[in-house]
Amino acid sequence: xxxxxxxxxxxxxxxxxxxxxxxxxxxxxxxxxxxxxxxxxxxxxxxxxxxxxxxxxxxxxxxxxxxxxxxxxxxxxxxxxxxxxxxxxxxxxxxxxxxxxxxx
Numbered sequence: 001x002x003x004x005x006x007x008x009x010x011x012x013x014x015x016x017x018x019x020x021x022x023x024x025x026x027x028x029x030x031x032x033x034x035x036x037x038x039x040x041x042x043x044x045x046x047x048x049x050x051x052x053x054x055x056x057x058x059x060x061x062x063x064x065x066x067x068x069x070x071x072x073x074x075x076x077x078x079x080x081x082x083x084x085x086x087x088x089x090x091x092x093x094x095x096x097x098x099x100x101x102x103x104x
Contacts, residue, residue: 011055015046022047025090032089034064034072039095042074042087051088061095 008015025045034040042057051071062074062085071088 008055011046014055014058015044017046029093030090032092032094034089034092034094036064036066038064039097040064040072040074040092041095042076042085042091043093045090048088048090051086052091053085053087057083057085 025048029045040062042053042060042062044052044055044058056078057076060076062076065073065075065084067073068086071086072092074085074087074092076083076085
């Protein structure tokens with residue numbers, strides 16, 4: 001039988017929730033708003049299929065460019081290329097800037 005090449009192929013461990021993470025998603029994650037220029041981490045929620053980016057972007061940091069309906073347009077670098085992907089807020093988390101040792 002030929003191997004499946006679907007959108008979620010090879011994601012058994014990547015798109016899996018731990019037992020205590022299972023269940024419905026909190027409203028704060030859905031209602032989170034981002035402004036253009038904000039840095040976000042693409043963290044795919046496997047329980048929400050709508051607006052899910054490709055698995056190659058899981059864990060990447062991108063910059064919000066704008067909105068398209070309920071979703072956000074995010075620029076992500078992939079090698080030398082800058083990709084523009086459309087992601088719903090369920091799959092985004094704010095990127096927390098880590099201060100260095102010299103900064104206060």
